[in-house]
Amino acid sequence: MHKLNRSKVFSRAVMLVATFLCLGWADSWEELETAAGTVTSIKAGFTQEKHMKILVRPLVSEGRLLFQGPDSLRWEYNRPVQSVLLLHNGQTKRFVKKNGSFVEDASANLQSMQVVVQEITQWLGGRFDENPAFTAKLAPGRVIVLVPKDESFARLIQRIEVHLSDRPAIIKSVMIFESEDTFTKLDFKDVIINQKLDDVLFRKVR
């Protein structure tokens, strides 16, 4: 039905979230670029709410995100299902905890994520308005609104809203709208930037 596969779509969303975590406070693209340029690593906890029309209450997940520039990411869920997505040196892997141990997810076409990883360097420099996949608009209240340029992509993700914190280089939340009544809200907490992160965190699930 759609040409884009699920991994590619998700990967774009994940990398955008990771990237904008380090963008932070700004009222103009120039200030964003300046703030982002100072960030080399990010460590944050998050709460994720999945909202859908059919749900009596949102699905809630919790986890943490680790990012080390230029291209290492650990996207980890602690509940309700433990899973870890690792991006390091251009390689992408996902692991899921089953019966007490982590099992690699071999089905996902994670190769496509590597393409997106290459974009992160550009975004880390605060040049996210140059991202060819999205049209970016800086809205009042420190909100960045990203709308996919590609029509087939836009059918899968309508828009992404990045709500910046009033603290420089810190993001408050991200909302990913798949449709008007289906969206994911990520609230970040305990954000620490520029802390030395052990390389093994991006290579091994444990």
Added chain:
Amino acid sequence: MKPIILLLSLFGFVISCSSLPQVYPAGDAADPQPGRACRGPFPDGDWQLLHSIEATLPGGKKGFLMGLTVISSSNRTAQVVIMTLEGFVVFDALYDKQITVKRAIAPFDSEGFANGLIEDINLIFFKPSGPIMTAGFLKNGTAVCRYQKPGGRIVDIITHGEHSWEIKQYLPDFRLARIVKSIYLADRAGISDRIELIAYGSPGYALVMDLVEAIPLTE
């Protein structure tokens, strides 16, 4: 010559067909087990269910997804949403006598996938819609209730005590098509903690669905 060819063809047809397991009538007419098997391990009422799904595909590769199912046992309707572990919706369909696919992203965008999924949902969550053919015991002593579904498929519901059930679906030629195992760790009004499904055929697959959350939608 023709009768010989006909006989060989008939013989070939007969040996290519499988047969259903024999059902033995209960020795004691008051034995409640076959009747219990007929009620089956199906949720009663309206529910919102969230499962983590481990899919084993041809070649043994494993994939992981989340499955959200909103079912109504009285209306026999279901809304089925499949998500990545991160919550991105890759398949969304409504089943109400027929399937309406609202969203489908490759590789979940084929008609065959949607039809197979709804067949699995039907088998797992809804009591068979056809009449009871017979009820009793299998050779190994487990209680069984046999239904005939529209289209000629046969469904055996087998109970292994309080905490384990099996549902076996046979094609009209009696070949085994699906096995569903429902495992209960606690009494949850028909909501099992783990569901294991094996689909035979080409391509075959296996699913393990672990219950994450069950929310009753009716009082």
